[in-house]
Each structure stands twice: as C-alpha cells, then as structure tokens.
Amino acid sequence: MGKGESNKVVFKPYAPDQLTFLPYSLEELVPQGHPARVVQQVIDQVDTKPINRKYKGGGASSYHPRLLLKVLVYGYLTNVYSSRKLEEQVKQNVHFMWLCGMAKPDHNTINRFRNEKLSGILKEIFSQIVLLLAEQGIVSLKEAVFTDGTKIESVANKYTFVWGKSIKNNKEKIKTQLDELWKYAQGVAAEELKDIAPLEYEQISPEKVKQAIAKINAVLEDKADVSPKVRQKLNYAKKNWPENLARYEEQEKLLAGRNSYSKTDTDATFMRMKEDHMLNGQLKPGYNFQISTQDQFILNYSLHQTTNDYQTLSSHIDGYEALYQQKPKAIVADAGYGSDENYSLLKAKGIEAYIKYNTFDKEQKEGIKAFSNDTLYYNEQDNCLICPIGQQMRHIGDGQRVTATGYVQLISRYQAQNCQGCPMRGVCYQGQGNRIAELNHSLRKHKQETRERLNTEQGIKYRKQRPVDVEPVFGQIKHNHGFRRFFLKGLTKTEVEIGLLSIAHNLRKWKA
Numbered sequence: 001m002g003k004g005e006s007n008k009v010v011f012k013p014y015a016p017d018q019l020t021f022l023p024y025s026l027e028e029l030v031p032q033g034h035p036a037r038v039v040q041q042v043i044d045q046v047d048t049k050p051i052n053r054k055y056k057g058g059g060a061s062s063y064h065p066r067l068l069l070k071v072l073v074y075g076y077l078t079n080v081y082s083s084r085k086l087e088e089q090v091k092q093n094v095h096f097m098w099l100c101g102m103a104k105p106d107h108n109t110i111n112r113f114r115n116e117k118l119s120g121i122l123k124e125i126f127s128q129i130v131l132l133l134a135e136q137g138i139v140s141l142k143e144a145v146f147t148d149g150t151k152i153e154s155v156a157n158k159y160t161f162v163w164g165k166s167i168k169n170n171k172e173k174i175k176t177q178l179d180e181l182w183k184y185a186q187g188v189a190a191e192e193l194k195d196i197a198p199l200e201y202e203q204i205s206p207e208k209v210k211q212a213i214a215k216i217n218a219v220l221e222d223k224a225d226v227s228p229k230v231r232q233k234l235n236y237a238k239k240n241w242p243e244n245l246a247r248y249e250e251q252e253k254l255l256a257g258r259n260s261y262s263k264t265d266t267d268a269t270f271m272r273m274k275e276d277h278m279l280n281g282q283l284k285p286g287y288n289f290q291i292s293t294q295d296q297f298i299l300n301y302s303l304h305q306t307t308n309d310y311q312t313l314s315s316h317i318d319g320y321e322a323l324y325q326q327k328p329k330a331i332v333a334d335a336g337y338g339s340d341e342n343y344s345l346l347k348a349k350g351i352e353a354y355i356k357y358n359t360f361d362k363e364q365k366e367g368i369k370a371f372s373n374d375t376l377y378y379n380e381q382d383n384c385l386i387c388p389i390g391q392q393m394r395h396i397g398d399g400q401r402v403t404a405t406g407y408v409q410l411i412s413r414y415q416a417q418n419c420q421g422c423p424m425r426g427v428c429y430q431g432q433g434n435r436i437a438e439l440n441h442s443l444r445k446h447k448q449e450t451r452e453r454l455n456t457e458q459g460i461k462y463r464k465q466r467p468v469d470v471e472p473v474f475g476q477i478k479h480n481h482g483f484r485r486f487f488l489k490g491l492t493k494t495e496v497e498i499g500l501l502s503i504a505h506n507l508r509k510w511k512a
C-alpha cells in the first residue's frame with residue numbers, strides 16, 4: 001500500500017427499510033437447547049386440568065392456560081416478574097413471541113391468570129414437573145432432602161407495622177385507667193356504689209368498657225366535687241376506648257398469634273432479613289420461604305409467616321407427603337431446625353434426622369461441657385441422676401413447657417442430696433442450697449441419637465453436602481436473579497410467586 005493511501009473500510013450490507021424476501025421464521029430464531037425450548041417442552045407435558053377447572057366457561061374465549069403458564073414461567077426464569085413488563089416482552093422478545101405463537105396477552109390477563117387461576121393449584125403443577133425429573137432419574141423422592149429457609153421481603157411499606165406487644169400494652173393501660181376511675185367513683189360515692197357489683201373486665205371488650213364507663217358516669221354525673229380532670233378523662237374514655245378496643249380486637253384477629261404484621265400487607269410479618277439493603281438492622285415485613293432440595297433441584301417449597309425455621313418443618317413435611325404420597329428417607333438441615341418437637345416428629349414418621357442441635361458444633365470442637373446436665377448419668381431404673389462425685393440426685397418432680405407451636409415438653413427435676421463442703425462445688429454449682437438439674441429426657445435421647453447419626457460416614461457426607469446443595473439455590477434466586485422482594489401482596493399471591501420461582505429454578509437447572 002502506497003504512502004498516503006488509506007485503508008478501505010468495508011461494512012456489511014445493511015438496509016433496515018428493505019423487506020427481506022421471505023419473513024423470518026421464529027422457529028429459526030430460538031436455538032436448540034435454549035431455555036425457552038425447555039419451558040415449551042416441559043410445560044407441554046404438564047396436565048393443566050387443575051387450572052382448566054378454574055374457568056367458569058361462557059363469554060369470550062380465553063387464552064390457553066398453557067400459553068399463559070409458559071409466559072409466567074419463562075418470565076420468572078429470565079427475571080421478568082412484573083405483568084406490564086411481561087406484556088412488553090410478548091410483543092417484542094422473539095423468545096416470548098415464539099412461546100406464545102405470536103399471541104399477545106395484555107398485563108391484565110397475565111395478572112388475573114397469576115392471581116386467580118394459579119392460586120391454590122400451582123403446587124400441583126410444580127409437583128408434576130418434579131415427578132418428570134424423578135421419572136428421568138435426575139432426582140429421587142425417596143432419598144434424603146436438604147431443607148433450609150430464607151426470608152424474602154414483602155412489597156409492603158416498611159413503616160406500616162402493627163405490633164402485638166403494643167396492642168397488649170394499650171389494652172392493659174385501658175384496664176388500669178378504668179380501674180383507677182372506678183376506685184375514684186367509689187371514693188366519691190361509696191354509699192351509692194355499695195350495692196353495685198365491682199367491675200368485671202378480666203377479658204376486656206368494647207361492650208364491657210362501654211358499660212363500665214356508663215356506670216361510672218351515672219354515679220359521678222350529679223356530683224359537684226368531681227375534679228375536672230376526671231370528667232375530662234371520662235369524656236375521653238367514652239369517646240375513644242370502646243372504639244380503640246374494637247380496633248385492637250380486629251388487629252389481634254389479623255395477627256393470629258404473630259408478633260407483628262404490616263398494614264399494607266397484613267399477611268406479612270416483621271422479620272430480620274439477612275440482606276438488609278437499608279443497612280439499619282430494622283425488621284422488615286416479609287415471609288419465610290422454605291425449600292427441600294436434592295442436587296440443587298427444589299423438591300418441595302412452602303411459605304410461612306413465622307420467623308423461626310424450627311416451627312416450619314412440620315407443615316413443610318406434610319406438604320411433601322401430600323404432593324408425592326411418600327416421604328424422603330432423611331432430612332438434612334442446620335441447627336435452626338433441631339428441636340425436641342422436630343426430632344420426635346421425624347422419628348414418628350420414620351424419617352432419619354440429620355439435623356444438628358444448637359450445641360453440636362461446639363461439642364465437636366470442645367467436647368460436652370463438663371458438669372453440664374448432659375454429662376450427668378441417668379439411672380433409669382431408680383429414676384435418678386448421678387452427680388459428678390457419684391452422689392444420687394433424687395427425682396423431685398415434673399413440669400411442662402409448651403412451645404410456640406403448642407408442643408408440650410416434659411421437664412423432670414432432680415436434686416442433689418448435699419452439696420455443702422463438696423470439693424467440686426466451685427466448678428459444679430455456684431447457687432444456694434443443693435444443685436437442681438432440669439432434664440428433658442426426650443430431647444436428651446434425641447440429642448444422643450442425632451450425635452451418633454451425624455458422626456457416621458453417611459452423616460459426615462450429608463453435613464458436607466448440605467451447604468452446597470440447598471444454600472446455593474437461595475443464592476441463585478436472590479443474588480443471581482435479583483428476586484429479593486415479592487411483587488405481590490398477601491400469602492396466597494406470594495405463594496404463587498414462590499411456586500413460579502421454584503418451577504423456573506428447576507427448569508433453569510434442568511437445562512444446565
């Protein structure tokens with residue numbers, strides 16, 4: 001090339017306004033093995049009768065449930081969760097267009113289908129897909145599953161909380177103030193009140209409070225020496241207390257035993273989130289999402305309104321049995337699930353528990369803490385414990401402890417005969433009198449069995465596998481696919497969302 005000559009730039013032919021000779025076929029635009037093809041192939045095998053039954057019939061024709069299911073599953077698989085964005089996708093994204101066969105459902109149709117047609121039955125569709133995985137030998141429903149949970153934030157406003165404790169305190173305050181007013185009335189008009197029964201408001205209610213205020217008002221009405229402050233208080237009480245109490249009753253119904261809920265999503269409970277995007281440590285309204293996995297495939301999911309994982313296991317397993325009419329051979333989970341109740345439940349169901357109890361890791365490193373109740377020998381025949389210097393600790397009674405789920409634990413108490421002058425006292429017992437040991441025999445036995453099981457070859461294998469089986473699934477969903485907050489409100493709708501997330505996760509993994 002001579003000096004001064006420039007390189008000739010060559011562009012590929014480009015003529016956007018020139019029509020191609022033949023229209024492109026969408027089929028050619030979706031490569032083999034593409035996730036859209038996996039969705040098509042799997043959803044085509046699903047029996048949609050459970051969804052079809054939700055259509056009333058008559059009126060204008062509807063989009064086929066299979067088509068809308070594909071749109072939603074592919075949407076959750078490609079991080080498109082909003083119905084408006086899905087509407088956009090079915091108009092301009094070739095993969096969605098191919099899945100829909102060029103049909104263009106709008107956002108209302110997609111949303112109605114997700115909220116109304118999938119609620120309550122999506123789990124059935126999910127289980128059909130898991131059964132397809134099992135048929136192909138990818139998972140086994142009879143083998144061990146790895147269970148864990150994560151909290152996902154609700155779409156609800158973070159500052160619209162209702163606390164159960166505040167309601168309780170406010171009710172107590174009304175009770176105390178009413179009592180003070182009654183006592184004041186007694187002081188002012190003792191004669192008139194001597195035949196009137198005292199106020200009875202152990203179970204305080206709007207009606208009872210109304211009656212009590214009316215009683216006090218009637219007595220004090222014509223008394224000249226009543227302080228203006230008391231009259232003011234009575235007026236305030238008459239106007240506000242019955243109304244406030246009625247509101248508290250409504251709120252307690254919504255709480256249904258929980259500690260809190262959000263006013264903008266009454267099913268959401270305030271929980272501590274691992275991922276605190278506001279970095280302020282505040283509790284956020286959310287749900288507890290539980291899954292059981294095998295080779296990172298989700299075999300079962302459930303959504304809970306409680307923050308404690310141990311309280312979710314029972315209904316989670318019931319869900320598994322209801323879906324597949326069989327039980328997994330074993331459940332592997334972290335110490336958050338290790339409780340007397342859960343060990344007993346799994347034993348009764350014949351499921352092996354590879355679940356650590358809270359002190360398991362410490363025990364493995366340091367051994368069982370010397371002089372702890374767990375080290376005391378139990379003599380079953382005489383129902384007594386043997387203390388570290390060999391003294392008999394006699395059974396002095398039994399008690400009960402009821403857990404948050406209503407499970408009753410039997411606690412037995414034993415007492416040493418004489419701790420005075422014992423050379424071990426400094427390290428064994430620093431309290432007054434003779435040492436008392438409280439023992440939950442059932443839990444002690446479960447811990448012993450679990451300790452042995454977790455230290456078998458199989459137990460060690462499961463313990464190593466747990467963090468790489470179930471935990472990465474949450475990582476996939478929350479971090480890699482950005483699902484950190486629900487898009488819909490209410491337990492029923494958020495359950496549909498976790499169902500779609502779980503199906504999408506399995507299909508993504510199936511393809512990989």
Ligand code: SF4
Nearest residue numbers: 387416419422425428
């Ligand atoms: S302090 Fe009491 S319970 Fe502990 S070793 Fe001594 S006698 Fe036994």
